[in-house]
Amino acid sequence: MSVLVYVEQVDGKFKKSVFEAVSYAKAIADKQSANLTAISIGNVGESELKELGKYGASKVLNVSNDQLKNFVNQAYAAVIAEAAKKEKSDVIVLSNSFSGKGLAPRVAVKLEAGLVDGAVELPQLDGGKFQVKKTAFSGKAFAIIELTSAIKVIALNPNAFGTKENATDTTIEAFNPEVKSTDLAAIVKEVIRATNKISLPDAELVVSAGRGLKGPENWGMIEELASLLGAATACSKPVSDADWRPHEEHVGQTGIAISPNLYIAIGISGAIQHLAGVSSSKVIVVINKDPEAPFFKVADYGIVGDAFEVVPKLIEALKAHKG
């Protein structure tokens, strides 16, 4: 038995969600008395690879190949499947990131493996069954999925498990399976990163605003609050529909579903579709001048007040708190 975890790199570095996936995979490996191997694809330095040992990976397969410098899911899936065969892995873990969502299904088909994406808990292994809980109906429910295949693939939701240090001696092994040219048919021409922006799906803190802000010119205070907190910014659907904010900031049932530690909703009434995508947030704060806004029913903390008066005061209070 062996567990394999794919560790996604960004410009040669691992993000927190990777250490979370390794921590999760290590917990599964421990449950099965199995070894944990990580596979890294792209050009990652040895000291960064060694970091994976802190979270329990006892071996790292390092695929360093210029053809695979950019993410191409067809080729990456082939490499991961080869690694799974080499390591005789029966469980493969990935992050349910944008890339993971394109990758996990291809790995699953290659290995004829059942797949649970959007996993939020460790598998339950009672009575010989292998069951994984995942989000469903955009956060309005959870589904317990039983995987009946010999090999299982799990894509873990960001912020669902947390990181757990588990220092282990790590060996790094070069792994260079052949890459078929047909697997490289999709060519990445350009990668554009907004370096000063916190990625919304991974964010632990999110400040979000809605139509109550009255117009895009009023987002300065939202960005300032987010910046002080080290939070990502988000918005409701009407706001992105009106082009006040970009589509990739839209959270909710037809936008991005998120589960940060803190979600601050400002001037958002809380339509059922919006709540669906944010209700798994650990702590919800709502600021709205309408005391009857449905969002207050799911909030942990609330302020009934006008955003244009409350948010500047909140910014001042936060500055004072940070000293």
Place this chain on the structure above:
Amino acid sequence: MKILVCISNVPDTTTKITFTNDNTQFNTSGVQFIVNPYDEIALSRAIELCEGGKGTVTVINVGEVATEPTIRKALAIGADDAVRINAAPRDAYFTAYQIAEYAKSNDFDIILCGRESIDYNGSQVAAMIGEFLDIPSISIIKKLDYDGSTATIEREIEGGKEIISVSGKFIASCAEGTAEPKIPNMRGIMSARTKPLQVVEAKEIAQLSKVQQFETPPPRGAVKLVPAEDPAKLIDLLHQEAKVI
């Protein structure tokens, strides 16, 4: 150019989600079903790419006869014809296999679908079809241009975007931004009744996963209100009590 658009039949976004049979089945009683909103975006982009006689759009759904009103809605939006694979979808693997098998024997240049379904929130079908057909799959795209042989695609990544070029057949899953969803007009609704809807029987494939049970999230506690004049109190609570800042 021939485009195949995969559509899923999902509960309306306003649906209150409940379950029956000891929480093992979704309660469909009184639920309105719709074209999955992301699939509508994919369909709209497909129709735009084929405007002016540049091609045809076929929609495909894996579902039993009850999904036909949803398929007719897609035809009313502007698809030329439709296919229904006659089976209750078991999981994404089953659905993707059926669509891939149909696509193998019918020559499509592009296959599009939504980034995920809003019921099981799976974003699996597109990439699985790609793997079954051994063609590139590009997930969660925001823009798609096509010159008749090469597509230029913008894909969302954490904290940015990628521009991808792909020649030959491919499948992509569409997110918001790829197109504005189209609303059917009266002419579309009338013509949808007479557009071809082919029914194809499903093929057998091993079942690799099954839903055992559903759960609803535990109710949250009552909101703790902080006076609007004293936001510092909120900062204290988030720091001391909730320990999130």
